[in-house]
Amino acid sequence: MVVSIMRSYGVLMNPFDKYETQNIALKGDLSILSVIHQPEEFPHREPQINTMVASLSGLIRGFSANNLLIYGKTGTGKTSVTKYVTGMLEEKVGDKVITCYVNCQTYDSPYSILVNLSKCIPGDSNIPPSGWTLDRIYDELVIKIKGSGKILILILDEIDKLVEKNGGDSLYVILKLMGEDTGAGGTIIGITNDSSFYERLDPRVKSRMSRESVMFSPYNAEELKDILYPRVTKVLNPESYDEAAISLCAAIGAREHGDARKAIDLMRISIEMAIRESSDKVSVSHVYKARDTLEIDVIRETVKTQPTHSKIVLLSVILSGERHPNSATTGEVSSLYADLCRDIGIQPLTSRRVSDYISELEDFGMINTTVKSLGRYGRTRYIKITGRENDIKRFILEDTELEPLKDIKGTRQFRLDENI
DNA sequence: ACTCCACAGGAAAATTGGGGTA
DNA sequence: TACCCCAATTTTCCTGTGGAGT
Numbered sequence: 232m233v234v235s236i237m238r239s240y241g242v243l244m245n246p247f248d249k250y251e252t253q254n255i256a257l258k259g260d261l262s263i264l265s266v267i268h269q270p271e272e273f274p275h276r277e278p279q280i281n282t283m284v285a286s287l288s289g290l291i292r293g294f295s296a297n298n299l300l301i302y303g304k305t306g307t308g309k310t311s312v313t314k315y316v317t318g319m320l321e322e323k324v325g326d327k328v329i330t331c332y333v334n335c336q337t338y339d340s341p342y343s344i345l346v347n348l349s350k351c352i353p354g355d356s357n358i359p360p361s362g363w364t365l366d367r368i369y370d371e372l373v374i375k376i377k378g379s380g381k382i383l384i385l386i387l388d389e390i391d392k393l394v395e396k397n398g399g400d401s402l403y404v405i406l407k408l409m410g411e412d413t414g415a416g417g418t419i420i421g422i423t424n425d426s427s428f429y430e431r432l433d434p435r436v437k438s439r440m441s442r443e444s445v446m447f448s449p450y451n452a453e454e455l456k457d458i459l460y461p462r463v464t465k466v467l468n469p470e471s472y473d474e475a476a477i478s479l480c481a482a483i484g485a486r487e488h489g490d491a492r493k494a495i496d497l498m499r500i501s502i503e504m505a506i507r508e509s510s511d512k513v514s515v516s517h518v519y520k521a522r523d524t525l526e527i528d529v530i531r532e533t534v535k536t537q538p539t540h541s542k543i544v545l546l547s548v549i550l551s552g553e554r555h556p557n558s559a560t561t562g563e564v565s566s567l568y569a570d571l572c573r574d575i576g577i578q579p580l581t582s583r584r585v586s587d588y589i590s591e592l593e594d595f596g597m598i599n600t601t602v603k604s605l606g607r608y609g610r611t612r613y614i615k616i617t618g619r620e621n622d623i624k625r626f627i628l629e630d631t632e633l634e635p636l637k638d639i640k641g642t643r644q645f646r647l648d649e650n651i
Numbered sequence: 652a653c654t655c656c657a658c659a660g661g662a663a664a665a666t667t668g669g670g671g672t673a
Numbered sequence: 674t675a676c677c678c679c680a681a682t683t684t685t686c687c688t689g690t691g692g693a694g695t
């Protein structure tokens with residue numbers, strides 16, 4: 232790089248010059264390339280938008296609309312498009328419509344959803360975060376909704392989480408509230424990435440949830456490029472990026488089940504990377520580096536948000552793996568976990584719970600497990616960390632509660648050994 | 652063919668903790 | 674303050690199971 236500058240100017244330069252001359256000039260705010268950014272256009276999503284608009288069109292004439300189910304993998308634009316469509320509807324009909332967006336991963340009990348719903352409706356909202364009976368909140372809400380005289384649209388993002396949790400009871404309560412028989416009325420837009428969601432519903436819930444659905448198919452690499460280009464050109468001048476970098480972001484996003492979010496994040500981090508390195512343009516190598524940091528960020532976030540016990544279980548998996556590569560079993564992890572808990576003076580959970588934590592960690596993609604039968608020696612899960620164990624360990628030990636464990640090694644003698 | 656290990660994982664009971672009411 | 678209600682979490686109890694050893 233420096234060599235090329237020397238060539239072009241024909242002089243030896245001050246080493247600081249490169250920081251002065253080569254920064255990529257940002258045309259626009261980099262947040263255009265972030266998840267928070269709500270775009271005004273949705274390439275390759277016209278059919279979905281049209282279906283949704285048609286489905287909700289009754290509302291502009293004052294009729295109620297059917298409930299709507301939206302399917303699609305992460306990063307296929309479900310949430311953005313839904314917010315866009317409801318936003319447009321609000322623009323059209325003014326404050327006759329209230330939209331309430333609830334992410335069911337965060338708010339997964341009927342209680343918390345109802346509380347959120349209540350907050351969306353204008354008027355006093357003095358429902359405490361817990362304590363009231365569901366019936367009481369329910370009645371209060373019905374009165375509130377009726378009183379407001381508005382049409383309610385409830386967007387339930389990751390609606391499948393409601394069903395997993397308690398067999399659809401939460402969903403039933405909400406459907407009942409939004410149903411016409413209470414007089415409250417309203418439309419529910421459910422968003423899910425689980426294509427079998429509808430099939431798994433309880434019959435009484437099924438009957439209330441109409442079958443009207445919109446599919447968001449994964450983006451392919453070409454489509455992702457069409458999504459990236461308008462955003463990138465708002466941020467960068469043409470001379471500040473390699474076309475190949477965009478193609479690579481699109482390709483990686485496409486490989487990750489057509490994930491636009493991933494592609495966009497990747498592009499943003501690549502740009503940040505290039506700026507930090509004071510390169511003159513964003514290139515493929517920045518994208519590769521960005522992919523790496525992105526991966527680590529995801530891991531850090533996942534680890535950080537785990538409850539303490541889950542972190543200790545994860546640490547036990549890593550330490551077991553260090554002792555016996557490829558052969559950490561549930562039993563081994565459990566007793567190691569119990570030891571670690573005692574080391575730092577907290578009451579260990581039962582192995583049944585640890586077993587559940589192991590399953591949860593697998594869902595998070597932190598570990599892989601395979602059930603194996605060893606005949607006479609029982610049946611157990613073999614547990615393996617999916618990779619980057621050193622990073623994971625580091626993130627686990629960032630928890631101040633677990634600091635006393637920072638020097639622990641897999642080779643340490645554990646009480647487990649005494650029983651063998 | 653039968654036993655029996657070391658769990659998996661479902662169901663139900665028990666505990667915990669926020670909040671209300673008398 | 675004592676006690677009740679409720680939801681969420683955890684424990685307890687349980688049945689099921691693939692295959693090495695006998």
